[in-house]
Every structure is written in C-alpha cells, then in structure tokens.
Amino acid sequence: MSQPTQSATPSASETPTSVSQPLLSVRNVNVGYGDTQVLWDVSLELRQGEVVALVGANGAGKSTLLAALSGLLRVWSGNIDLAGRDITRMSAERIVRLGMAHVPQGRRLFSGLSVEENLRLGAYTRRASSKSEITADLDRIYTLLPKLRERRQQLAGLLSGGEQQMVAIGRGLMARPEVLLIDELSLGLAPTIVDDILAAIDAIHQDEGLAFLLVEQDVQIALERADRGYVLENGRVALSGPAQDLLRNEAIRTAYLGI
Numbered sequence: 181m182s183q184p185t186q187s188a189t190p191s192a193s194e195t196p197t198s199v200s201q202p203l204l205s206v207r208n209v210n211v212g213y214g215d216t217q218v219l220w221d222v223s224l225e226l227r228q229g230e231v232v233a234l235v236g237a238n239g240a241g242k243s244t245l246l247a248a249l250s251g252l253l254r255v256w257s258g259n260i261d262l263a264g265r266d267i268t269r270m271s272a273e274r275i276v277r278l279g280m281a282h283v284p285q286g287r288r289l290f291s292g293l294s295v296e297e298n299l300r301l302g303a304y305t306r307r308a309s310s311k312s313e314i315t316a317d318l319d320r321i322y323t324l325l326p327k328l329r330e331r332r333q334q335l336a337g338l339l340s341g342g343e344q345q346m347v348a349i350g351r352g353l354m355a356r357p358e359v360l361l362i363d364e365l366s367l368g369l370a371p372t373i374v375d376d377i378l379a380a381i382d383a384i385h386q387d388e389g390l391a392f393l394l395v396e397q398d399v400q401i402a403l404e405r406a407d408r409g410y411v412l413e414n415g416r417v418a419l420s421g422p423a424q425d426l427l428r429n430e431a432i433r434t435a436y437l438g439i
C-alpha cells in the first residue's frame with residue numbers, strides 16, 4: 181500500500197482527495213482496553229464516495245474500530261489517515277472538524293432535548309457556520325428524513341427506535357462530513373424502517389458523494405448496499421473484497437447468512 185502524502189492545507193474539506201488516494205486509510209491498527217487487546221493489525225481503506233461494509237459477529241471488534249477511528253479510543257500502534265492527514269492521535273472533536281462523523285451504536289441522543297436540538301448539536305464543530313447555513317442544513321435533513329420534520333419539537337426520548345436512528349444519522353450529517361461511520365444501523369429495528377433509513381442514505385450518497393462505513397452484525401443488509409466489504413473475526417480482518425463476491429463466498433454464507 182502506498183503512503184498517502186501529507187497535506188499542508190489546514191482542513192480536510194479544502195483538500196481535494198485524488199482518486200488514487202484513499203480518503204480514509206487504516207494501517208495495522210492494534211488497540212484494546214486495559215491489558216486486553218481487541219484489534220490485531222487491522223487495515224482498511226475507504227475511498228471518496230465509496231460505501232464500505234464492516235461486518236462481523238457480536239464482539240468481533242467493530243465498535244472498537246470505530247471508537248479508534250473517531251478519536252474516542254487511543255490506538256496502541258498503527259496509523260489512521262484521513263484525506264492524507266495523520267489523525268491517529270487527534271481529539272474526537274478535531275476529527276469531526278476534519279470531515280469524519282460517527283453515528284454510535286445505541287444512538288446516544290439527548291433524550292431530554294428535542295429532535296431539532298439534537299440535530300443542532302451535530303453542528304457544534306462548525307463554529308464558522310452562519311445561522312442561515314445551519315438552517316439550510318436542517319431543512320435538507322428534514323427533506324431527506326421527512327418524519328423528523330413532523331417530530332422536530334418532540335423530545336428525542338419519546339421517539340420510536342427507527343426515528344431515533346434517523347435523528348442520530350441526521351445529527352452526524354449536520355457536521356457536514358465527507359465520511360460517515362454508522363454503527364449498527366439496523367439493530368433492533370423493523371425491516372421496513374431499516375429500508376426507509378437505507379433509502380435516505382442512498383439519496384445522500386447519490387446527492388453528495390459522501391463515503392459511508394456501514395458497520396453491521398446483519399451481514400446481508402450491509403453487503404447488499406456496499407461497494408466493498410471487510411469481515412472482522414476476533415479482532416482481525418478475515419476477508420475483504422467486492423461486496424458481491426463476499427455475498428457469494430461460501431464461508432460467509434455458511435457462517436453469517438445461514439445458507
């Protein structure tokens with residue numbers, strides 16, 4: 181793998197990423213909690229506008245990888261680059277400002293705040309944005325996820341699981357990221373709700389060319405939408421490749437799809 185060149189410009193959003201250079205590049209990451217290692221030499225790439233699935237069983241280390249990527253967990257060794265900048269030891273806030281937002285597993289909304297207040301919190305890193313820009317972005321999210329417009333004044337804690345997931349994704353989008361990491365989008369939600377949310381994600385992907393890392397225990401849901409996929413097993417990348425190939429892979433069909 182070639183080493184992306186260091187960028188001298190101050191912000192990722194001002195740094196056009198060339199087609200040949202991955203937007204997100206993870207190389208040989210080792211990380212864990214206390215003395216317990218969870219991820220072993222994990223490497224992964226995400227290119228501009230790509231949808232990549234990261235799949236694996238419960239406990240494989242998917243959320244741990246997202247925590248490491250978004251600056252919530254300090255990596256032991258290895259490197260993480262975003263748009264050619266080394267973000268391995270940057271703060272979570274700085275990483276969001278550089279263009280990577282994280283929709284965490286379990287959504288972590290402020291249940292006592294309204295839908296709109298939660299969405300506005302997603303823009304907290306955008307100090308330079310004017311009121312009218314924020315209002316325009318809220319409107320764009322309400323257009324993509326019309327349920328949220330109806331519910332804009334309701335307390336987030338009173339919403340259904342699907343609506344809460346929409347708020348969490350909308351909050352991530354309010355940071356105007358180039359990369360959105362979504363952890364367990366489908367977990368605990370009815371299939372029709374999952375379809376609605378995935379349709380909104382497709383629309384965002386078409387409109388804005390955002391890159392998505394879809395992290396899922398539901399291997400089929402993620403691989404059906406993705407360009408490429410990585411299978412994490414016991415903290416190691418066991419397989420990777422075009423999503424369609426992974427869906428046809430005998431070992432994956434047996435282990436994860438029950439076929």
Ligand SMILES: Nc1ncnc2c1ncn2[C@@H]1O[C@H](COP(=O)(O)OP(=O)(O)O)[C@@H](O)[C@H]1O
Nearest residue numbers: 213216218236237238239240241242243244245
């Ligand atoms: N905060 C934590 N402290 C200690 N161990 C943790 C913590 N979070 C996760 N783990 C452990 O790390 C491993 C991977 O967990 P996780 O990344 O949540 O997997 P996944 O998201 O794939 O289900 C599991 O063995 C889990 O018990």
Ligand SMILES: [Mg+2]
Nearest residue numbers: 242243285364
């Ligand atoms: Mg998880």
